[in-house]
Amino acid sequence: MSPSVSIEVSPAGLTSLAAQFALLADPLRLRIVDSLSREQLCTCHLIELTGAKQTTISHHLRLLREAGVVLSEAEGRFTWYRLTPGVFTESLRRLQGIALDSASTARLRPACAS
Amino acid sequence: MSPSVSIEVSPAGLTSLAAQFALLADPLRLRIVDSLSREQLCTCHLIELTGAKQTTISHHLRLLREAGVVLSEAEGRFTWYRLTPGVFTESLRRLQGIALDSASTARLRPACAS
DNA sequence: ACGCTACATCAGCAGTTACTGATATCAAAG
DNA sequence: CTTTGATATCAGTAACTGCTGATGTAGCGT
Numbered sequence: 001m002s003p004s005v006s007i008e009v010s011p012a013g014l015t016s017l018a019a020q021f022a023l024l025a026d027p028l029r030l031r032i033v034d035s036l037s038r039e040q041l042c043t044c045h046l047i048e049l050t051g052a053k054q055t056t057i058s059h060h061l062r063l064l065r066e067a068g069v070v071l072s073e074a075e076g077r078f079t080w081y082r083l084t085p086g087v088f089t090e091s092l093r094r095l096q097g098i099a100l101d102s103a104s105t106a107r108l109r110p111a112c113a114s
Numbered sequence: 115m116s117p118s119v120s121i122e123v124s125p126a127g128l129t130s131l132a133a134q135f136a137l138l139a140d141p142l143r144l145r146i147v148d149s150l151s152r153e154q155l156c157t158c159h160l161i162e163l164t165g166a167k168q169t170t171i172s173h174h175l176r177l178l179r180e181a182g183v184v185l186s187e188a189e190g191r192f193t194w195y196r197l198t199p200g201v202f203t204e205s206l207r208r209l210q211g212i213a214l215d216s217a218s219t220a221r222l223r224p225a226c227a228s
Numbered sequence: 229a230c231g232c233t234a235c236a237t238c239a240g241c242a243g244t245t246a247c248t249g250a251t252a253t254c255a256a257a258g
Numbered sequence: 259c260t261t262t263g264a265t266a267t268c269a270g271t272a273a274c275t276g277c278t279g280a281t282g283t284a285g286c287g288t
Contacts, residue, residue: 014148015141022139024209026246027132034128037212039222043265056247058266077255077264078226083216092213095138095206098151102197108153112192140276157235170277172236191234191285 020091023067028052029060033083036070042078134205137181142166143174147197150184156192 024030032046041049046057061081064070069087073080138144146160155163160171175195178184183201187194 014144018139018141018144021135021144025132025136025139027129028246030128030132030135031125034212037215039224041224042226044226044263045224053248054265055249055267059246059248062266074255074265079265080223082221083212085217086213088209088213088216092206092209095202095209098148098197099200099202099206101151102202103199107196109194110153110155110159112156112158142276158233167278168235169237169279173276173278176236188235188285193235 017091017094019067020069020088023064023069026060028056029064032057032060032064033069036081036083040080040082042075042080044078046081131205131208133181134183134202137178137183140174142170143178146171146174146178147183150195150197154194154196156189156194158192160195 024033028050031050035041035046035049043054043057043061046052046061047054050057061070061072065072065081068084070081071084073082138147142164145164149155149160149163157168157171157175160166160175161168164171175184175186179186179195182198184195185198187196
């Protein structure tokens with residue numbers, strides 16, 4: 001009855017971690033996130049800053065918003081964006097784990113060829 | 115003579131940072147990296163571990179190898195893979211910078227609408 | 229030499245994603 | 259109320275990316 005279990009390739013939230021990295025994997029989007037880490041900005045700032053088209057910026061901001069990476073606040077005609085506090089805490093922790101484990105146990109070699 | 119300068123959207127190596135995140139953005143590839151952070155493994159281990167096809171694993175290992183994220187060492191019929199020491203140090207530093215700046219200066223709002 | 233096993237490469241398909249022009253919304257200005 | 263400026267949404271396209279079957283190579287055992 002259960003062959004339809006969706007392919008669970010990744011244990012322990014590795015999939016959601018990958019999803020967050022995917023959001024940082026585009027140069028323009030990473031630039032937006034980086035800029036927002038220093039100060040709140042509205043869409044017009046990001047357009048000026050990056051030189052990208054308005055629709056392109058809005059497109060990326062939507063992805064970031066829907067993923068909960070940024071928060072938006074409308075103020076008159078403007079929309080202010082800022083990073084969601086603590087969004088990267090977990091990802092940072094996981095990546096540190098990978099980097100640290102790598103440093104300490106990189107030499108282990110389990111038995112091969114069963 | 116220089117209008118063909120490729121679009122430099124991102125300053126200060128944000129592009130290469132994005133490229134490294136892109137490598138971690140695939141669930142299966144992240145799983146591989148995560149596994150290699152704990153011990154060296156050969157291709158056959160990764161196939162067993164993930165249940166993915168051999169060609170798929172080889173495909174991802176190639177990407178990781180070409181990007182310098184993993185190192186490979188042939189031993190007879192087997193090929194051992196391990197994480198390149200320190201590959202994530204810089205990315206980790208940058209991501210920490212983003213997370214920390216975000217926490218301290220998230221409230222700043224520059225003048226809008228020039 | 230033969231076959232088997234571990235692994236890499238290639239080529240094609242399918243699904244995804246980034247970009248952009250057209251269009252809609254909506255608030256402030258006049 | 260009309261205009262303008264800021265922003266969001268939509269739809270289409272082009273480019274990219276992951277997956278996989280077919281195929282190639284190279285050790286190792288027999």
